[in-house]
Amino acid sequence: MNQPVVLISLESPHSFWRLSSEHECALSAAFPGVEFRRATEGAVPHQLADAHVYFGWRFAPSWLFAAPHLKWIASPAAGTDHLPVAEAHSVGVALTRSYGFHGRPMAEHAMGLVLGFSRGLFISQRVQRNRGWWKDDLAEEFFDLAGATMTIVGCGSVGRHLAQAARAFGMNVIGVRRTPPAASEDGITWVHTTAVHQAVSVADVVVNLLPATPGTHRYFDHDLFSACKPRSLFLNLGRAATVDQSALLASLDTGHLRGAALDVFDPKPLPARHPLRLHPRVVLTPKSSVFCRAYMDEAVAFFADNLHRYLSGQPLNGLAEAPATRSPLVRG
Secondary structure, three states: OOOOEEEEEOOOOOHHHOOOHHHHHHHHHHOOOOEEEEOOHHHHHHHOOOOOEEEEOOOOHHHHHHOOOOOEEEOOOOOOOOOOHHHHHHOOOEEEOOOOOOHHHHHHHHHHHHHHHHOOHHHHHHHOOOOOOOHHHHHHHOOOOOOOEEEEEOOOHHHHHHHHHHHHOOOEEEEEEOOOOOOOEOOEEEEEHHHHHHHHHOOOEEEEOOOOOHHHOOOEOHHHHHHOOOOEEEEEOOOHHHEOHHHHHHHHHOOOEEEEEEOOOOOOOOOOOOHHHHOOOEEEOOOOOOOOOOHHHHHHHHHHHHHHHHHHOOOOOOEOOOOOOOOOOOOO
């Protein structure tokens, strides 16, 4: 088949996570030599036979058997732990994530949570129904952001956006990553993951942005939480699997941590009587840190740029790393 076929399945109850007819028309106008087809998630396995490219939220490993011509799976998501990276790699199918547009909403979300604790907003909301006046309570609990330190663990493109927002409030920022830049940039003091204990020991706010990988499973454990500066605040906007929730609760119960704000947790949703739901120093948000009205506009723009690369034989942006061990898979 000479004409490339792109199959798109981007369904969502939220308009900002759903492909619109305007998006589809824009893609068709930009790529007149490409045939774009849309499919509901349930219909995807039956429409993959002719597809060369798939653009969607989800891709089941079994779908690869129905896609003999497939060369590339593109996701608008930042993470790939829900996608068949190993299986796709084993049959020579490229798989890409998206990046560059998740940082702004996540930075806004994180700073909203930080301000909620630092200014006593969450305490006020909790006690306003049954307390006449609680000014003295806030005088004991608030903390200044100017001059405080934020340590971002897993500081990539999202972390850079957050660092910029934090520095606007006068905060110092430490970025922890496996491959830190050679020199300080963006006002971030970079450290290697081997120095993570020192990095959290001086932080007033610790933000977890780690992806879910075998190496990051329960990365935040009793040892790392114990290394955190007393009365520090912990935020998890990364993945739930990277945090030992029992260790987190223990640090909260002893008062070692002043509080925690979690956009991800396990299980999802938490049971009604789960300790994290009921803890007075925990604020939960329902994986909403990437809510953004312009999300799909940005996702389609990222995909369009990559589609130009694909059609011209250039390297794709956002390629998922090949896993250390590959799952054997043979397509017909």
